[in-house]
Amino acid sequence: MAGPTTAERQQKKSGPPRPPRVRRARLPRTRTLIVILVLVALLGAGGLWVLYGSQWLRLERVQTSGTRELTPDEVREAADAPLGTPLISVDTDALEDRLRSKLPRIDSVDVSRSWPHGIRLEVTERKPVLLIEKGGKFVEVDAEGVRFATVERAPKAVPRLELTLDRESGAASLRRFGTGRLLREAVRVAGDLPEAVARDTRNVKVRSFDSISLELSGGRTVDWGSGEKGRTKARTLTALMKAAPKAGHFDVSVPTAPASASS
Template sequence: MEQEERAARRTRRRFARRQWARRWLSLRYVLAFVAIVALLATSIWLVFFSTTLQVKRVEVVGNELLSDGRIREVADIPLGDQLALVDLGRADRRIASMAEVQSVDVTRTWPDAVRIEVVERTAVAVVELGGTLRGLDKDGVVFREYKSAPKGMPRVRPGAGAGTDALKEAATVVSALPEDLAARVDHVEVATVDQITLVLRDRRQVLWGSAEESELKAEVIDSLLAAQEASVYDVSVPGNPTVR
């Protein structure tokens, strides 16, 4: 009888342990679900509502021509907005529309900053437009003002029929010139996209034609200037240059 009672108690204990194990297994799923929901709710609160992840700083790097304040003004990123909700694309487009900007990258810097990295245009020549001396970059974009032309930088003189395409061609030509040759150029006369002429500081002229094969033309004229004295050099067809 006593053995039967001990066996029954053991059976009841095993049953109780199995019951508790099943309850604990169910409880673990419930606790895990509650923990996930709590974590998700906390994350949502931190990202979208907490002051911890609000924009407190707008960092600007890479700029020299434009001031930090001007770039921040154009970017129009309000301090105090939630960092996760800042429209980076809008800020990127606004800054990229500035003439001085060649490219821009706007990113979030957690936990509380927006970083604006700017690459500004570099002038390869100057051009006078409307009585104002402006910089011309390698892509033919007019972007900044000068009180006087920087030393050694060629001046582009567009003719009455020269449009933006002609300025771009002229910029391509100047960009292809080696530094020592560019320093010898007084100005670049641009009649049309196909009629570009370099006027050297000693008044000799180089008939360039269009911007096609500019690197080859630069090599040819460099050799011609060293080998032969002339008033006019024609490298519009670099395979068959002429002088007179």
């Protein structure tokens, strides 16, 4: 029987065949890393220069929207935006604070960048729900009780406040709550009125904290009571007016037991 061949003997000596070597991916060389870092730094510096140093992204115009009583020029002047400066560096919070401070008629304002050269001011003005006559002029009061403007002429469809306190209950209310609280109650009532009723309301009379009444067009009157349960009273008054359209007096001071009369 023939013995193992020379190749077989060599294989036994060297052991089983080794698996093929897997070449690992080489990490980028130091020079390549340096080049990449330099490129990133240059791109970052270029971006910063475009935003802050170039003339391409500078503030050139200020646009306004949402104004009613105010004019766009008044808003832009009060904002005092720094024209010519990099748009990215404009402090939008400072613009908002400046507008609200200089123009109390502004309830809120949204300041945003309008790339590449603008600032946009979206204004929401306060709406008067009550007027206080003072020295021949009229102080406008919004639904939050903020006195935000004094005007020469009374705006249409905004009722006036009449603080005609009763001797006993009115005086007691004044001592207990103060004029400011009574004013807020009147504002609260005016803000809760149904839209159709609010347009017809000429005066809101405050005799005491619990006795607030309305004078409507056509000589009609409404006993509202206190400022509590305003929404319920508003719904009750709307239904009562539909049920008795020719009535001249309505009482919703107790909304669960409303009443109406011809005069």
